[in-house]
Amino acid sequence: MGIAADIVIIIVAALAGGFVAMKLRQPLILGYILAGVVVGPHTGGVTVSETHNIELLAEIGVALLLFALGLEFSLKELKPVRTVALLGTPLQIVLTTALGIAIGYLLGWDWVASIWLGALISLSSTMVTLKTLMNQGLMGTLSSKVMIGMLVVQDLAVVPFMIVLPKLNDPGTGLPLLGVASVKAAIFIVGIIVLGTRVLPRLMAAIAKWNSRELFLLSVTAIGLGVGYATYLSGLSFAFGAFAAGMVLSESEFSHQALSEIIPLRDIFGLLFFTSVGMLLDPMFLVAHWAQVLLLVALVTVGKGTIFALVTRLFGYGNVVPLAVGLGLSQIGEFSFVLAGIGLADESISNDVYSLILCAAVVSMVLTPLLSRLTTPLYSLKKRLLKRAPLETINYPKSGLQNHVVIAGGGRIGRQVAQVFESMNIPFVIVELNYYAIEKCRRAGFAVIYGDASQQTVLHAAAIDLARLLVVTTPAVVLARSIVEKAKTANPRLEIVARSDGLEQMKVLLEKGATEVVQPELEASLEIARQALMSLHIPASQVLHHVENARRELYASLGKGEDAFQLRLKNAGSVLALNWLPVKPESVLDGHSIGELGIRSRTGVSVVGVMRDTVFHPNPDPRFRFASGDFIVVIGSHEQYGRFENWAASREIPENRDASSSKEDPIAAK
DSSP: OTHHHHHHHHHHHHHHHHHHHHHTTOOHHHHHHHHHHHHSTTSOSSOOSOHHHHHHHHHHHHHHHHHHHHHHOOHHHHGGGHHIIIIIHHHHHHHHHHHHHHHHHHTTOOHHHHHHHHHHHTOOOHHHHHHHHHHTTOTTSHHHHHHHHHHHHHHHHHHHHHHHGGGTTSHHHHHHHHHHHHHHHHHHHHHHHHIIIIIHHHHHHHHHHTTOHHHHHHHHHHHHHHHHHHHHHTTSOHHHHHHHHHHHHTTSTTHHHHHHHHHHHHHHHHHHHHHHHHHHOOHHHHHHTHHHHHHHHHHHHHHHHHHHHHHHHHTTOOTTHHHHHHHHTOSOOTHHHHHHHHHHHTTSSOHHHHHHHHHHHHHHHHHHHHHHTTHHHHHHHHHHHTTTOOOOEESOOTTOOOSOEEEEOOSHHHHHHHHHHHHTTOOEEEEEOOHHHHHHHHHHTOOEEESOTTSHHHHHHTTGGGOSEEEEOOOOHHHHHHHHHHHHHHOTTOEEEEEOSSHHHHHHHHHHTOSEEEOHHHHHHHHHHHHHHHHTTOOHHHHHHHHHHHHHHHHHHTTOOOOHHHHHHHHHHHHEEEEEEEOOTTSTTTTOBHHHHTHHHHHSOEEEEEEETTEEEESOOTTOBOOTTOEEEEEEEHHHHHHHHHHHTSOOOOOOOOHHHHHHOHHHHO
16 A cells, blocks of 8 residues: 555554553653654564655645644734844854754764754754644743744754755855855745735635635645745745745634644644654664763753753843743754755765764654653742742832732733723732733733742732732633642632633632632623523513523532522522613603602512613602603512513503602602
């Protein structure tokens, strides 16, 4: 069956590797790489025969991953990290190349091989880093955006490396080619902007009108891979072209649908990539040269991670960002495989050097998810050792905070909550780590602490022990749970309202001490149901009754206990309701006063207000006369309101009432 049989072997092996990884509570990509080692050409047994063809398919996986990444991120979201990406990345590449040259001399290599080593280790793995960020739920954080910005520039750096490195023996011939590549890159960028703003939106709109999901998926895939291939033909990176196509398409109204369609395809081809990485690893070479491999991995990981952290700090990023970037980008990237192959073919590096670099690259990729998980504990250790290190604050009151609200998360939901508190003069402080969100909070004038709310020192800076309420708006499960646990430890009497993305998370947060848990999708569904029922002209009292019952049943299923007083209040709310009724021209209410109508004696409801035009009249007296277009606010039971609604729609002429009696008993008149 040829390549078809190889794909079947890889998918089955990856499934088994995924099961092993999940059983050991490790990232799936480690299971995929392990599967690649097992079915690779160096281990015997069931083996993939067309390794090179699988590697070519894996390139599609890299392109699709970057295309999907481009769909998720717009140019606006990457704007806050453009400086560190455009200026910091070249600095990092130069410093890491110098590190590689030093390591090469330490290992006894000649200057050409040492320069190749420096260039190879200067590139990080886009595929491994992004998959690790996705699996750990860190996409969208400031750290992830810094990493993505630097990875994009690194991908562009592959082109000059491919031109210059083979010409080390004759540098003069490589410079003209580098100039040509720069011109091609400029032309491509202009072309993709024109294509994205003028052609793609119209093309996607025309395709969407046909309502064919298959055609839409095919079109999205063709755009991503087609632009990437065009970029490849022009001498630039295939993956970079796909990323640029996704970035441009992300600005259109079809970006979310395109992303949802491309994700399954991306994951399948991504699986091929990680498996192909495992197939490159020769276990026998690793066993024979394990000391050299581990030494190279240790030097690269520590040295490269330190360089990334220092460069990130140099460009003004503090707190956990330098540590997260250093640990996340410390591996050797997949484009190093391509460059190493060119160096081997050009006889610039030997077979032993080539094998050593490949083994070190694969090992460093395997270590990436494990190193990335060390970010939080290492950051916590740093904070414990440097307890007096001040945290960056914005608009923080000089007198401090007491009896205030702490909002963990300054995103869209957090800022909306803050606006409500500000309008009611309730003191609050926002804790946020995302630079982009912090800038929005700064412009709004909110008090902000720059830091991770799951860290004890950050909560201490927010005076959590003196707070009256904590609002957790982050959707990340692990982060929200950690925030609730740390806050409850610091202030056991603290009330906590948290956000949840599912029923299981709701249960966990309630168990950890959250007072109330809100699920945005549930609340949105209840509001949609309420609006739909109101559109069907179902009485507001019935709508409220059913919506509240649905919400109460959910919390009952979570086992959230309620005392007798709370239950009595909810039962009273289900019986007694506030309702609005418009006065229509044909209604018996039109033109009559409250005293003449005797509303309470007839129906049992009480009039508590009337909205006329834009003016609200609270608690009107019996002489108040209704007019067509008024909105009457009444309070009563569901049965009483039903009688009032039916009677108000009738043409029954009210009995003549003695005005004096109305004045004597105004409550009965209402």
